[in-house]
Amino acid sequence: MITRFWAECAMALTTMIFGLGIVWGALDFGIGWDSSGPQPGAFPFYTGMLVALASLGTIVVTTARRFAGNDLLGEIFLDAERARRVASFILPVIGFVVLSATLGMYVATVLYLVFTMRFQGGYGWLPTLATGFGAALAFYFALEKFFQIGLLKGPLERFLGF
Amino acid sequence: MDNIANLMHGFSVALTTHHILLMMAGVLLGILVGVLPGLGAPNGVSLLLPLTFSMDPVSAIILLTSLYWGALFGGSTTSILFNIPGEPSSVATTFDGHPMAKQGKATEALSFAFLSAGIGAMAGVILITVLSGWVASFALRFSSPEFFAVYFITFASFIGLGGSSPFKAIVAMGVGFALASIGMDSVSGNIRLTYDFDVLLAGVSFLIAVIGLFGIGELMLTMEEGLRFNGISAKVRARDVLKTAAKLPRYWVALLRSSAIGIWMGITPGGPTAASFMSYAMAKRSSRRGANFGKGEPEGVIAPETADHAAGSAAMLPMLALGIPGSATAAVMMGGLMIWGLNPGPTLFTDRPDFVWGLIASMYLGNVVAVIVVLATVPLFASILRIPFSIVGPVIVVVCFIGAFTVASKEFDIWLALIFGFVGYFFKKLDYPIAPLILAMVIGDKAEDAFRQSMIFSQGSLSIFWSNPLVTTLMSLGLILLLMPLIGTIFRRLRALGKTRAA
Structure with missing residues (x-):
């Protein structure tokens, strides 16, 4: 160790x-x-x-x-249990950043929240999807509409014509 | 009584419906940020800053400072109800605040905390009102060597008084300076230290560093600890608040002493965290009920809270008057001032009196608004913490990265925030102080300019830093602070030596 x-x-x-x-x-x-x-x-x-x-x-x-x-x-710097907890947090975060850079931040937000809630938190599909899409929409309206700040966009947004 | 007239003018700037609404919005956001682990005051200000670029500076600074007050209050709420400090500076509040809450005196603990915090903040703001004009006019006599000496004092006190290993403080500070020098050199116009990476041309923003170091890094640490909220529910009724307020005058000694400690630690860059711990320790030592400390003694809530907020507001004094932030949050705000095109420092008082005095007046109003809003909304925010962290955590992550992107709309920044997250995690685990890094990133360019201009004046001789009584005093003060740990060690060794001889 x-x-x-x-x-x-x-x-x-x-x-x-x-x-x-x-x-x-x-x-x-x-x-x-x-x-x-x-x-x-x-x-x-x-x-x-x-x-x-x-x-x-x-x-x-x-x-x-x-x-x-x-x-x-x-003393041991990081035991297996703690390392596992940190990894289970930071690996999806890295995934989120990769997805943000490739698929855009809105898609990444939905995918990341769905992953952490459904597969790590063990919530049902309904609250999971509601939170994921709710968060993405909230960011969209607050940033793009209210503050006029654009986020990273990906192929989906281009397809939808944004 | 120039200051009074100025202050009245400031109130006329700050006291508009628009600004009062901004204060309430700022305080509410601040409490939210303070309540949620992983989002603290410096982080909250960093995340909000890009959204204020288009606002006028007075409104923007009112929003940001109100967020700061709110965050300080939010941090103490979680300390008392959940035994989880929402902010590093409210750790000391858990010692007696949470035991009080467990004994069923949550309302009393919260009211004591908020009211004494309000008093501490007021003490800090009054000091700013009285002294800032004077400090600024004194600082108008400063030229480059003096400014460099003041920067030197700031960093020397981090190294000497920081409490962590001096080597680690130097490393943190040096890394900050190095990061600040990436990109355009403001003196020669050269592009430096980009190692041929285009993404580094515009430099590394301190906002990204704050979001990564304080946000992602803090969350990693929280996750490692395996966070669990076992809260105590509290309803705050107006009658109970008034009853507690009536008891407050009994603790006037603690209030005064804690305000003094807080103000001192806020002006020197000790910051609110150090102030609250020091104040708690002093109260414990000198109180008649010292033995009750740690078991739910009201004075143990009042002392750290007063000092925390006094330090938080007093930290604005050196930022405004000298251009030197007294805490990490003040550093971020100062960076904001520079982005808005203002030049923090003595000239700000003559160039933009409406801004300075509007800000100072807003600090009075903001703290009153904050105390009222926080008392009214505690149950609401306490219920936010009942939402499981597996939902709140990832949402905070998303907010951090979106915040990082909005700083300059650069994809590279979100990668950078991730890297800073790892740095923050390991720095925290290994006791590297983070505040000096942020401070160095914000004032790095100014410190370098001051140094280079001094060198030009003196044709490259370091003796310019000892060329007149003013700069000599400042440099000597800095050296003493820097060598403090060494002096302490030598002193202890000598005493130990004396003892062995006597024996």
Whole structure:
């Protein structure tokens, strides 16, 4: 199992890579001084360095604590039960985002709500469909009609002539 | 007494039927946002912000601030009735609020919470009325180095006083600054850090970050905990509210102390969450009934609530007068001001007095409206929580992603919100503070500009930050705050050393 110690280190490593990525990106724009003051890359360069160094700091501190026998760091970060609960929430969310990008947000809203209510929540078809279509219609009228903001549309809306 | 005249003018701006209706709408939305887990004040403001782009700034800010007041109230409602804080800042309210509700004193607990919250907010707004003009005119003397020093103080206090690991606070802050610098560089006009991805040309909006970090991330955490609502039903009757109100003056010491703590934590970027915990701890230590704390002591509800709301409203002072938000929500609102074409900071007071004083007047009215509306609608909102979370949760998810899309109508933003959701989840689980990240994203450009302009003044020498008494004082203050954890550790070590020697 993944313990808190490894989770801490993995996160710190990720932020370190992010920091170094910023440093690398900043180098393209010059990190020194020119006629108009500090070059555009200077500020990101130093913030990137700061992130990388602070991440290194976290790794060092965490490792030191681990060897000093800190119990908290030996705890399990995410047990199977919790991981299952998070996954059952976030996987449909990812599905929703994919569907939004491909089929448009209204269709995605209906499909996502139907999936979570009917197949995860165990509700009957009637309340499920009512909630799904009700939510989609509510968004349609509130956003497109009232606030004049269009959402992502897909093939269905094109077919219906929106 | 310029301020009084200004304030009266502000009331004439704010006190229209249109604005009062906006306040009520804002408060109702705010309570909803505050009651629902996964949607908090910063998130609610972010979701509503894109809808206000076409409104006039005064109406827009009234709507958003009212939403904020409503969210603060909604958060305490769930704390008391369900033992689930709707907002991080109302965690401390659960300690005594929920025991009171379990003893059948739910109405009393709610009334105490709302009334003391109203008093706390008033204290904060009065402070803003008295001080904001003065702070702004003081800040008019600031030039780039001073502004950079003030930004430095803000982030130093996050690192030094934040309570989490200083390294993690630095990482969160640095990530925020880095994200802020993606896209167009306002000084040179270069496009930076896009790594040849077209979608990054326009930069990364802080609104997307807030929606992902606070919304999706928070929901993941809620799901992991396996949320269960075991609520206590409450009916709020006017007579009971009045009875509770009559008892309130007894707690004047707690009210005063908590207001002071809240105001202090709101002006310095400690924020409402820290304020409510600190106030609760102080009340517990100094109260005669300290032993009853945690078992349903009214003072244990009054102290955190007063401080929470005092901090929430006081956080507007540095935002308006200096252009530095005192909390994550204030940061989002400040981002909103910039989108509406206003420039938060001392010049706002001279350029747009109608906006500033209209806002301040609306804070008085908004809090009164909020107390009334929240007392009237508690049963309604409590019943929302009886809807199973397997329906409410997914609807919140949809609202978050649609909100993310409406920010700029870009498909990429919903992917970004998803990524930020994961970041928020892991950051929260590993105790990385999120507020500094949001603050850095909002004021990143301004801080960078201030730094670069200072460097141009001084031809690249850092000594400009110690070039006059004002900037020296500010920088030294920042350094002291930054080194606070280190000083504390050294102090403790020395004391421990002294003890071992004595023994």
